[in-house]
Amino acid sequence: MYMPPHFEETRVEVMHRLIEEHPLGMLVSAAGGQLEVNHLPFLLDPTRGRFGTLLFHVARGNPVWTQCDEPIAPMAVFQGPQAYISPNWYPSKGEHHQAVPTYNYAVVHAHGRLRVMDDEKPLRSLLARLTRKMEADQPKPWRMGDAPPEFIADMLTKIVGLELEITRLSGKWKASQNRSDADKIGAVAGLREVGTHETIAMADTVVAASPATFSK
Template sequence: MYVPAHFDESRPEVLHDLIKQHPFGMLVTHTSGGLDANHLPFELDPASGKLGLLSAHVARANPLWREVASGEEVLVVFSAGDAYISPNWYPSKHEFHRQVPTWNYMVAHAHGRITIRDDERFVRSVVARLTRTHEASQPTPWKMGDSSQEFIDSMLKAVVGLEIEITRLVGKSKLSQNKEVRDMRSAGEMLKTLGEPVVGSAMLACADAKSIEPPQ
């Protein structure tokens, strides 16, 4: 991924937070048939290994777990949001007419080595943890015990676990940091008005931080 210095986000704790807040990742693998991508919810354990450990599961019918061997390098892409930016939203455009459209976004690329875990105990643990995490906001959280043991056992046999040790984290937050503070703030406010609060709020936070930076 191309990351200009002003868009670089290399702090592990920030990227870990992005992954936790937006855990639906795109797992990119290289198989005998070429490149492949699978979209999966991941659980992150930031304390395991040097840069964290990702866990997930796929359907047993998915050929991924047979086509990728344990130890192979993979990439998981996590996105925190994206939004189109019109040059009309920049005050400087109306003065100098030297702005063009762009697209802002926040992503984390987790490079790592995969381990296939065709292990019922591991799969049960991953499913239980993912369920607790994502049911927590429900008025009456669903739990595995709500279904019969026979049904849950049959469901678990139909999936295979994945574990990815993160070896490199690359982050990019493209939020118009290369623009004037007034342009960043104006575009961020417009995004929030248009119903894009994630990128809009991030742009406003960047504008606030940039406005208090000491002069270079």
């Protein structure tokens, strides 16, 4: 990933937070000389390994779980806030017109080693933890115990659990850090005026990426 120094995020806890808030990631792996991409919900265990471990599952018919020994290590990609930035929001445009559109975003790339977790007990535990996380905001959270035991037992035979022990984390926060203070403030005002969930999240990201600008 192309990484200008002013956009690089190195704090593990910040990258972990993005993964936890945006758990649907892209697993990119290589098989037979070709790249494969699977879109999957991940559960992060930050206590396992130097950079944490990602836990997930796939359908047994998905061949990715048979590719753990491929020479090219897989990676998971997580997309955080993202939003279009109009040059009309920059005060500098009115001064010299040397401004162009761009896109702001925050992403994490998690590289690691893939392992199969095919025993029923750890797989059942993974599903229970994933369900608790995803159902946490529901008025009456669904639990695995709500379904008939024989149905759950049958479903377990049709999926495979996987672990991606993270060996390297890369974070890129493209959040207007390369603009002047006035342009950053203008970008935040423009994003908030658009008022969608994504633009407000990016406005908050710009503020967090340049605290000195917004603490004056």
